[in-house]
Amino acid sequence: MQNILDKILSGELQLKGLPADRLDQLCAEIRGFLIEHVSRTGGHLSSNLGTVELTVALHRVFTTPQDAIVFDVGHQCYTHKILTGRAGRFDTLRRAGGLSGFPNREESPHDAFIAGHGNTALSAAVGIARAKKLKGEPGTVVAVIGDGAFTGGMVYEGMNNIDTLDNLVVVLNDNKMSISKNVGSVSRYLTSLRTSPSYHTAKHRTEDILDKTPVVGRYIKEALVYSKSVLRRSIYNSTFFEEMGFQYLGPLDGHDLEDLIAAFSSAKEYDSPLFLHIETVKGKGFTPAERNPAAFHGVGAFDTRNLPDPDEPMNDSFSEAMGSTLADFADTDSRVCAVTAAMKYATGLHHFSKKHRDRFFDVGMAEQHAVTFAAGLAVEGMRPLVALYSTFFQRSYDQFIHDVNLQKADVLFAIDRAGLVPGDGETHQGIYDVAFFSQFEDVPLYAPCNYAELRFWLLRLLSPQCSGPRAIRYPKGAECRELAALGCSGEPFDCVLHSGAEAPVALVSYGLLTREALAAGRALTAEGLPVDVYKVTRLNPLPEKLVLLLCAYSRVYTAEDAIVSGSLGAHLGLALQRRDYAGRYRSRGLPAGHIDHAEVPQLQKMYGLDRDGIIKWIKDDGKRG
Numbered sequence: 001m002q003n004i005l006d007k008i009l010s011g012e013l014q015l016k017g018l019p020a021d022r023l024d025q026l027c028a029e030i031r032g033f034l035i036e037h038v039s040r041t042g043g044h045l046s047s048n049l050g051t052v053e054l055t056v057a058l059h060r061v062f063t064t065p066q067d068a069i070v071f072d073v074g075h076q077c078y079t080h081k082i083l084t085g086r087a088g089r090f091d092t093l094r095r096a097g098g099l100s101g102f103p104n105r106e107e108s109p110h111d112a113f114i115a116g117h118g119n120t121a122l123s124a125a126v127g128i129a130r131a132k133k134l135k136g137e138p139g140t141v142v143a144v145i146g147d148g149a150f151t152g153g154m155v156y157e158g159m160n161n162i163d164t165l166d167n168l169v170v171v172l173n174d175n176k177m178s179i180s181k182n183v184g185s186v187s188r189y190l191t192s193l194r195t196s197p198s199y200h201t202a203k204h205r206t207e208d209i210l211d212k213t214p215v216v217g218r219y220i221k222e223a224l225v226y227s228k229s230v231l232r233r234s235i236y237n238s239t240f241f242e243e244m245g246f247q248y249l250g251p252l253d254g255h256d257l258e259d260l261i262a263a264f265s266s267a268k269e270y271d272s273p274l275f276l277h278i279e280t281v282k283g284k285g286f287t288p289a290e291r292n293p294a295a296f297h298g299v300g301a302f303d304t305r306n307l308p309d310p311d312e313p314m315n316d317s318f319s320e321a322m323g324s325t326l327a328d329f330a331d332t333d334s335r336v337c338a339v340t341a342a343m344k345y346a347t348g349l350h351h352f353s354k355k356h357r358d359r360f361f362d363v364g365m366a367e368q369h370a371v372t373f374a375a376g377l378a379v380e381g382m383r384p385l386v387a388l389y390s391t392f393f394q395r396s397y398d399q400f401i402h403d404v405n406l407q408k409a410d411v412l413f414a415i416d417r418a419g420l421v422p423g424d425g426e427t428h429q430g431i432y433d434v435a436f437f438s439q440f441e442d443v444p445l446y447a448p449c450n451y452a453e454l455r456f457w458l459l460r461l462l463s464p465q466c467s468g469p470r471a472i473r474y475p476k477g478a479e480c481r482e483l484a485a486l487g488c489s490g491e492p493f494d495c496v497l498h499s500g501a502e503a504p505v506a507l508v509s510y511g512l513l514t515r516e517a518l519a520a521g522r523a524l525t526a527e528g529l530p531v532d533v534y535k536v537t538r539l540n541p542l543p544e545k546l547v548l549l550l551c552a553y554s555r556v557y558t559a560e561d562a563i564v565s566g567s568l569g570a571h572l573g574l575a576l577q578r579r580d581y582a583g584r585y586r587s588r589g590l591p592a593g594h595i596d597h598a599e600v601p602q603l604q605k606m607y608g609l610d611r612d613g614i615i616k617w618i619k620d621d622g623k624r625g
Ligand SMILES: Cc1ncc(C[n+]2csc(CCOP(=O)(O)OP(=O)(O)O)c2C)c(N)n1
Pocket: 047, 050, 073, 075, 076, 116, 117, 118, 119, 145, 146, 147, 148, 149, 150, 173, 175, 177, 178, 179, 282, 341, 342, 343, 365, 366, 367, 392, 395
């Protein structure tokens, strides 16, 4: 039969009623769909290719939304979206107004829980399962969690709370990969479960015995293998998960639909939480992604017939500039260490890992641990840099406050993907870090707008003259020509556009938005409203000299791609007030909370932070007198 997927999507065929021997074909068609669409739109490819059979089996057995599937991180939910009525919107994936790349309750009732950040699925699933019990509602709750996410502490906090929830199933999708190779003791433990000779010998010996016993048919054999019988417990080693209160099944081949469906079907029969350990291949079915799953983890649009060379050096980016500068500096100071939470390549720390292997630490997907671990290094005299995406730094705010800042531990934070980010959307916007760090007047926070500034301030912050908690934030991607041309003055702020007049208006910005501010300032000045544009590089503490200068303007505006509350604008407003500034002061930033997925220039436009938006804002405000 051809085009089973089309028939399922049109309603002509039902997944639950499809003959079992058609399921492999369906999975092949879904893979084709994923490759075709993600190569056009960009998105998370490898993880989705690896979870096709898993998701088909889940939807074959369970019925959402009565049953709930909670995806951890959620970057692997594309097949779920296809099977729950959203295939037709895949051309809009991660685009403005289009399909989100993650589960989202506002997008579909079939999405049980929001995701984007890792390690949350088990806690969420325990909550949902508990609520179902309290309300007397039917339905199984399935948490789908990758082995990478299993390196994060929240998974264990959730596990500590499963009690005897018989409506809870945890699927551990073990592909030995986080974004790059998975790391640490948990990862090694999972490998030991898969490869332990005693485990396999015991398993195969049992199955051999059962196979050779004529009276024992497939179903009785399954019952024995899958049940919590004394026989099984005595033959199989007890796993950590069993000790935690789960019934443990596995490891199963996560691409074998028959096994998956049998296991999920049996899940309904258990009177305690079930843990299903499956092995999958990240990138399954697309040879380049199977060979190099990390390169296809999150991709931009690509040409399937003319793939980029995965061994080519990565694009130039702020992350690369940070990583290579740090790696070189560490040649001169043996106390410098680098810490990443499962983002070695994306943060540019791979340079450091190659040069200084013993001082490089990938702690897994565990930002909270990363920060406190770094504080531990620091109190012993090491000088760690922790590179985190702004959005994931949120995870470790208390660790920053309690473990780093209270004892002034010598930890430098490299805050990557700061500001607006493209594609990933509301879960990944890097908009809170300015407010977070600027609560502490003595914590320097720098926001370079180009590589020259990044290198200069990074080296300054690494130098022995600087110590204690300190941070540098920079956006995703490469510097732009206009801002590169500004070079680096080495000053905490610069006036980058002198209107030449007795300027009535000052416009203040930083980082990437300096480009929009400059363009707006030039246009307004050309139209006869002279504007001086200031670029701030040290956001915290606010340069006092800047405040004094701004007091001379009749109107002061700040524009930034961070939340308004606690932002540079908020602090500047207070500082001006303290100086009895009598002019007009306005600040513009981003709302806390939902910010859609779109390209960065589109988002800037949506929030009035692009050139035209800033021009209109200043003009309209002027009209108000
Ligand atoms: C708290 C947090 N830290 C880091 C990330 C970035 N991240 C996204 S996916 C991923 C790896 C996930 O590995 P795994 O759970 O095994 O899923 P796989 O991609 O292998 O299917 C990481 C580190 C994140 N989303 N959330």
